[in-house]
Amino acid sequence: MAEKMHLKLTVNGKPVEALAEPRELLIHVLRERLEITGPHIGCETSHCGACTVDMDGRSVKSCTVLAAQAQGAQITTIEGIGTPDALHVLQEMFREHHGLQCGFCTPGMITRAWRLLQENPDPTEEEVRFGMSGNLCRCTGYQNIVKAILAAAAELNAAKEAAQ
Amino acid sequence: MNEMTPSREERTANLKGTGCARKRVEDARFTQGKGNYVDDVKLPGMLFGDFVRSPHAHARVTSIDPAAALALPGVVAVLTAKDLEPLNLHWMPTLAGDRQMVLADGKVLFQGQEVAFVVAEDRYIAADAVDLVEVEYEDLPVVVDPYKALEDDAPVLREDLEGQDEGAHGPRRHHNHIFRWEAGDREAAEAAIGGSEVVVSERIYYQRTHPCPLETCGCVASMDKVNGKLTVRGTFQAPHVVRTVASLLSGIDEHNIRVISPDIGGGFGNKVGVYPGYVCAIVASIVTGVPVKWVEDRMENLMATAFARDYWMDGTISATKDGRITGLKAHVIADHGAFDACADPTKFPAGFFHICTGSYDIPAAHVAVDGVYTNKAPGGVAYRCSFRVTEAAYMIERLIEILAAKLDMDAAELRRINFIKADQFPYQSALGWEYDSGDYHTAWEKALRAVGYEGLRAEQAQRIADFKAGKTRKLLGIGLTHFTEIVGAGPVKNCDILGMGMFDSCEIRIHPTGSAIARLGTISQGQGHATTFAQILASETGIPADQITIEEGDTDTAPYGLGTYGSRSTPVAGAATAMAGRKIRAKAQMIAAYLLEVHDDDLEWDVDRFAVKGATERFKTMAEIAYAAYNQAIPGIEPGLEAVSYYDPPNMTYPFGAYICVMEIDVDTGEHGIRQFYALDDCGTRINPMVIEGQVHGGLTEALAIAMGQEIAYDDIGNVKTGTLMDFFLPTAWETPNYTTDWTETPSPHHPIGAKGVGESPNVGGVPAFSNAVHDAFRAFGLTQSHMPHDHWRIWKIAHDLGLHG
Numbered sequence: 001m002a003e004k005m006h007l008k009l010t011v012n013g014k015p016v017e018a019l020a021e022p023r024e025l026l027i028h029v030l031r032e033r034l035e036i037t038g039p040h041i042g043c044e045t046s047h048c049g050a051c052t053v054d055m056d057g058r059s060v061k062s063c064t065v066l067a068a069q070a071q072g073a074q075i076t077t078i079e080g081i082g083t084p085d086a087l088h089v090l091q092e093m094f095r096e097h098h099g100l101q102c103g104f105c106t107p108g109m110i111t112r113a114w115r116l117l118q119e120n121p122d123p124t125e126e127e128v129r130f131g132m133s134g135n136l137c138r139c140t141g142y143q144n145i146v147k148a149i150l151a152a153a154a155e156l157n158a159a160k161e162a163a164q
Numbered sequence: 165m166n167e168m169t170p171s172r173e174e175r176t177a178n179l180k181g182t183g184c185a186r187k188r189v190e191d192a193r194f195t196q197g198k199g200n201y202v203d204d205v206k207l208p209g210m211l212f213g214d215f216v217r218s219p220h221a222h223a224r225v226t227s228i229d230p231a232a233a234l235a236l237p238g239v240v241a242v243l244t245a246k247d248l249e250p251l252n253l254h255w256m257p258t259l260a261g262d263r264q265m266v267l268a269d270g271k272v273l274f275q276g277q278e279v280a281f282v283v284a285e286d287r288y289i290a291a292d293a294v295d296l297v298e299v300e301y302e303d304l305p306v307v308v309d310p311y312k313a314l315e316d317d318a319p320v321l322r323e324d325l326e327g328q329d330e331g332a333h334g335p336r337r338h339h340n341h342i343f344r345w346e347a348g349d350r351e352a353a354e355a356a357i358g359g360s361e362v363v364v365s366e367r368i369y370y371q372r373t374h375p376c377p378l379e380t381c382g383c384v385a386s387m388d389k390v391n392g393k394l395t396v397r398g399t400f401q402a403p404h405v406v407r408t409v410a411s412l413l414s415g416i417d418e419h420n421i422r423v424i425s426p427d428i429g430g431g432f433g434n435k436v437g438v439y440p441g442y443v444c445a446i447v448a449s450i451v452t453g454v455p456v457k458w459v460e461d462r463m464e465n466l467m468a469t470a471f472a473r474d475y476w477m478d479g480t481i482s483a484t485k486d487g488r489i490t491g492l493k494a495h496v497i498a499d500h501g502a503f504d505a506c507a508d509p510t511k512f513p514a515g516f517f518h519i520c521t522g523s524y525d526i527p528a529a530h531v532a533v534d535g536v537y538t539n540k541a542p543g544g545v546a547y548r549c550s551f552r553v554t555e556a557a558y559m560i561e562r563l564i565e566i567l568a569a570k571l572d573m574d575a576a577e578l579r580r581i582n583f584i585k586a587d588q589f590p591y592q593s594a595l596g597w598e599y600d601s602g603d604y605h606t607a608w609e610k611a612l613r614a615v616g617y618e619g620l621r622a623e624q625a626q627r628i629a630d631f632k633a634g635k636t637r638k639l640l641g642i643g644l645t646h647f648t649e650i651v652g653a654g655p656v657k658n659c660d661i662l663g664m665g666m667f668d669s670c671e672i673r674i675h676p677t678g679s680a681i682a683r684l685g686t687i688s689q690g691q692g693h694a695t696t697f698a699q700i701l702a703s704e705t706g707i708p709a710d711q712i713t714i715e716e717g718d719t720d721t722a723p724y725g726l727g728t729y730g731s732r733s734t735p736v737a738g739a740a741t742a743m744a745g746r747k748i749r750a751k752a753q754m755i756a757a758y759l760l761e762v763h764d765d766d767l768e769w770d771v772d773r774f775a776v777k778g779a780t781e782r783f784k785t786m787a788e789i790a791y792a793a794y795n796q797a798i799p800g801i802e803p804g805l806e807a808v809s810y811y812d813p814p815n816m817t818y819p820f821g822a823y824i825c826v827m828e829i830d831v832d833t834g835e836h837g838i839r840q841f842y843a844l845d846d847c848g849t850r851i852n853p854m855v856i857e858g859q860v861h862g863g864l865t866e867a868l869a870i871a872m873g874q875e876i877a878y879d880d881i882g883n884v885k886t887g888t889l890m891d892f893f894l895p896t897a898w899e900t901p902n903y904t905t906d907w908t909e910t911p912s913p914h915h916p917i918g919a920k921g922v923g924e925s926p927n928v929g930g931v932p933a934f935s936n937a938v939h940d941a942f943r944a945f946g947l948t949q950s951h952m953p954h955d956h957w958r959i960w961k962i963a964h965d966l967g968l969h970g
């Protein structure tokens with residue numbers, strides 16, 4: 001077994017430390033060592049997106065990032081996107097539009113959509129479908145996920161306008 | 165009634181009962197990442213198990229040397245068949261009456277088969293150790309083609325069965341034969357077909373595929389040696405059945421086993437079976453005395469657990485010149501892989517394949533199915549399907565299209581002529597089913613109108629003319645389907661799994677302050693039971709759905725049930741829920757009568773209360789009654805307000821639907837685009853329209869996957885060619901179309917609330933709709949049958965073989 005590395009990163013706004021082997025994947029460090037179990041494992045081969053987290057302002061599949069690559073990074077997972085008392089609009093809209101069934105893809109979906117709406121605050125349906133195509137869902141057929149994301153975009157934009 | 169009293173409408177709306185598009189109560193935890201799936205379970209001291217798997221499809225195992233693995237720090241144990249043999253666990257019974265190796269016992273029979281189980285301190289060490297176990301193999305001849313498996317000189321795959329002429333389902337006719345199963349009247353069918361003016365026969369293959377839920381299978385087994393209790397948490401679609409099987413296999417008394425299904429990340433049939441991983445994790449926990457987790461990775465999932473379909477169907481259908489169907493017969497070669505591990509009701513080794521007369525009034529029919537062993541993974545599960553109904557629906561809906569072409573008739577018209585008529589229900593099919601209710605003509609006309617069918621055909625004719633004139637390279641396909649399903653297994657008199665009747669159950673406790681908890685024998689894997697079963701109860705008991713907790717999946721607390729698959733939850737457990745609710749109401753009525761000092765019969769039920777007939781200002785609400793049930797001595801009535809119902813359905817339910825897919829096909833690239841997909845479902849009484857629509861979207865997308873790209877493919881020496889999500893097609897948001905959903909509502913006459921179930925309909929009906937669209941695009945050029953999946957290459961090949969590439 002290789003010597004463990006001392007990892008320091010910021011997860012959901014909080015500085016955290018962990019000891020991990022250099023070969024360990026970010027998803028495993030998050031789930032096993034930091035007990036952040038929102039991001040899931042659906043394939044470990046970068047296809048499904050269940051493990052999606054946000055790293056330094058980009059969506060990444062954390063099954064394809066070595067924890068060592070995340071040294072010093074800012075990580076946001078589903079746990080950091082809303083709180084029970086103040087849900088993010090995306091979380092509300094997924095419920096409102098029935099954008100989930102078994103819920104296994106949902107943390108990755110919402111985390112990806114959260115970044116997508118920052119990259120492109122007013123996307124077309126086509127742009128949402130393309131922007132979400134790295135995240136697989138076996139239950140919903142995507143139609144209501146797309147609806148939820150478009151509805152969230154509209155709400156966020158309306159709120160922004162009202163604030164100005 | 166004074167102004168403050170809510171109206172009946174307001175009170176009804178407040179219940180959020182049956183018919184309400186109630187938002188889901190499950191969503192809060194899932195959208196916040198607080199679901200609790202099996203891989204989220206972490207117990208003190210927990211170890212990880214991982215499998216050494218066979219790289220060969222058929223080989224003798226001459227030696228297994230775990231020494232190097234055991235020498236690796238952090239490795240706790242390596243189990244092989246030799247270790248399991250003294251416990252008699254090196255083989256296990258399958259749900260289909262066969263037996264299956266838990267770990268390779270002398271030989272391996274498919275690529276990916278479990279050979280040894282490594283137990284280590286974490287998953288990385290376990291994976292390292294898997295590579296260090298040295299296994300010597302001696303190749304044996306491989307059989308992947310079920311027809312070749314039945315040749316006289318085919319290698320014997322199951323040496324353990326040599327000399328056994330009798331299988332679990334009657335005589336075995338060959339050393340690789342599992343069973344023959346028949347339904348209907350062969351002579352009558354042959355006579356009808358022989359005397360007919362038009363006959364078509366076709367071999368229709370429904371390819372091997374896989375349910376592939378986003379979460380793979382896994383469990384955490386935990387043997388508490390102090391108390392003698394075994395707890396197993398896992399991805400179980402049928403937790404009670406797992407408990408009974410675990411008890412029978414391990415010898416641990418059933419009361420000392422607790423099986424828990426936590427949140428399940430999709431099932432689709434993948435999580436019905438009992439897999440070697442569960443057995444090994446349990447044994448490893450018993451051996452080590454600490455909890456052991458096993459979670460398969462995606463490649464293991466696709467290679468080793470639960471394939472679906474793989475049916476070679478030779479169908480023949482006959483008709484008069486003007487299109488009246490006279491007879492149907494089918495012979496199926498069913499490739500079951502190395503062990504018969506289908507999860508069908510015991511008496512039905514080919515599931516409900518004999519629903520293959522579909523929506524049509526066919527006077528004579530016969531089917532025969534031969535199950536065959538090959539060097540492929542075991543399974544044969546009902547992937548979003550009620551036991552081979554998908555195969556049946558695909559065969560009949562293809563045959564209808566082929567017959568229409570032969571008759572030179574419009575396929576919509578051919579269906580219309582042959583539908584079972586509304587006044588024929590209950591309808592006895594030639595293959596032995598009693599269809600409960602239906603109104604096919606109404607659904608069909610509604611669907612054809614909705615898509616503007618005549619206009620589409622005119623457009624298609626124009627397109628063909630343009631194509632022939634060299635003005636376009638795109639063809640238009642109109643895929644029609646009218647399917648009839650059979651779900652809700654099932655009546656105990658003929659449906660059981662391992663001897664356990666396929667009833668289901670619900671137990672309700674009303675709390676003193678008028679809220680409630682109900683527990684069921686089923687388990688949601690995304691269907692939203694916590695939402696919809698509360699709605700059924702709300703309508704039955706007058707307690708708002710928001711005040712009802714639904715709990716499933718813990719065998720220590722839930723009443724015995726057969727679990728969730730085959731769209732059985734609504735027809736069976738949903739019925740149990742309604743019946744238990746009615747028992748609550750019956751007791752509540754007696755309590756209300758006492759409180760109001762009237763006779764029981766003087767009361768009438770009014771949404772959420774019992775009121776005195778003719779004096780409705782005198783009433784007791786369910787909340788008031790519940791309070792009285794716990795706080796007041798009532799002569800002749802026991803305290804408390806609880807009920808339990810075990811529901812044995814008198815019949816199956818028969819949902820149906822009309823689907824139409826409009827597809828553009830590029831003749832030169834083989835690419836396709838779904839221009840429109842219209843889905844009309846009739847699932848009887850609709851409990852939650854939002855959830856139904858979600859089920860239809862999801863099922864149609866799985867159908868799209870199967871029809872247009874998904875398969876588990878093997879090469880000639882039994883290598884799995886589709887072992888990752890790179891090769892195994894799961895559609896993304898990009899290639900999935902939008903769907904239009906619609907409905908008619910024909911309640912089931914025998915279900916307490918008339919509901920039929922819907923989860924699988926869109927997969928059953930969707931696959932033929934997509935596939936028929938492809939075939940229809942090429943019908944004018946002479947295409948009869950081309951096997952799925954219709955990926956770009958295969959569509960290109962159709963065009964090429966028809967000479968359309970010039």
Ligand code: FES
Binds near residue numbers: 040042046050051
């Ligand atoms: S688990 Fe990372 S993409 Fe599937």
Ligand code: FES
Binds near residue numbers: 101136139430
């Ligand atoms: S909700 Fe089940 S995978 Fe998306």
